[in-house]
Amino acid sequence: MLFCTLSSGSSGNSVLLSHDDTNILIDCGRSGKHICSRLQELNIPPESINAILVTHEHSDHTCGLGVFSRKFDVPIYTTNGTWEGINNSSTIGKISERNINTISPYQTFDIGNIKIVPFQIPHDANQPVGYRFLAGNTVVACATDIGYLSESVVRGVAGANVVLLESNHDVDMLMRSTKYSQQLKNRILSNEGHLCNNHAAAFASYLAKNGTEHILLGHLSEENNDPEIAYNTTANALAAKGIDYKRDVFITVARRHELSEVIRI
Ligand SMILES: [Zn+2]
Numbered sequence: 651m652l653f654c655t656l657s658s659g660s661s662g663n664s665v666l667l668s669h670d671d672t673n674i675l676i677d678c679g680r681s682g683k684h685i686c687s688r689l690q691e692l693n694i695p696p697e698s699i700n701a702i703l704v705t706h707e708h709s710d711h712t713c714g715l716g717v718f719s720r721k722f723d724v725p726i727y728t729t730n731g732t733w734e735g736i737n738n739s740s741t742i743g744k745i746s747e748r749n750i751n752t753i754s755p756y757q758t759f760d761i762g763n764i765k766i767v768p769f770q771i772p773h774d775a776n777q778p779v780g781y782r783f784l785a786g787n788t789v790v791a792c793a794t795d796i797g798y799l800s801e802s803v804v805r806g807v808a809g810a811n812v813v814l815l816e817s818n819h820d821v822d823m824l825m826r827s828t829k830y831s832q833q834l835k836n837r838i839l840s841n842e843g844h845l846c847n848n849h850a851a852a853f854a855s856y857l858a859k860n861g862t863e864h865i866l867l868g869h870l871s872e873e874n875n876d877p878e879i880a881y882n883t884t885a886n887a888l889a890a891k892g893i894d895y896k897r898d899v900f901i902t903v904a905r906r907h908e909l910s911e912v913i914r915i
Pocket residue numbers: 706708773775795
């Protein structure tokens with residue numbers, strides 16, 4: 651299996667999971683052109699994408715969705731609430747009926763040889779979900795845009811070999827920001843906002859103790875975080891728990907505009 655982010659953070663999100671002959675995108679929050687360029691770096695033709703799974707309707711997850719689905723005739727999978735949100739708020743354009751698939755949290759479905767379980771995430775969107783994938787003996791989970799570590803998030807990702815985990819902001823940087831209104835700060839800090847570095851770090855220790863081998867920290871804020879700060883916060887938390895973060899678990903930070911570390915497992 652191959653897993654990496656094509657783009658991660660407030661400027662747009664898209665993730666690739668590839669197993670056997672099946673290629674899945676999770677979110678399509680950059681232009682079609684940007685996503686095609688990243689796929690080209692991986693030697694994966696855009697025509698070979700079998701499905702786009704959407705986490706929620708926010709534009710940093712959906713802005714390239716319509717174009718990509720139309721151009722390459724790719725089926726879209728979303729919850730009912732997310733599909734409504736996409737149609738209400740964005741300019742997705744016309745998607746052919748046969749490419750619209752609605753899914754529900756905790757109802758497992760298959761694409762190729764990959765089993766997928768959507769799970770609820772706490773975020774200020776209609777019906778947002780994270781995804782857990784089982785391919786062969788490998789489990790991968792994606793959990794970004796999470797206000798806090800709810801029971802459903804913990805269950806959704808626990809025990810996965812690879813986890814894409816949100817490490818959105820450094821709380822002090824966010825509090826000091828002069829660019830963000832108090833209202834926006836409150837939204838980010840709320841239980842339906844985004845996960846801060848400290849909470850990601852504490853959870854990373856839990857994951858490492860429960861079998862996770864690779865943690866990809868993602869969805870970093872451009873204004874209120876820094877890849878080094880996010881990495882060090884998690885690395886220090888692991889070290890404080892006696893976990894060797896260069897041997898027991900591997901941590902990397904997803905890049906904003908480029909491919910992340912390409913994880914092959
Ligand atoms: Zn969001």
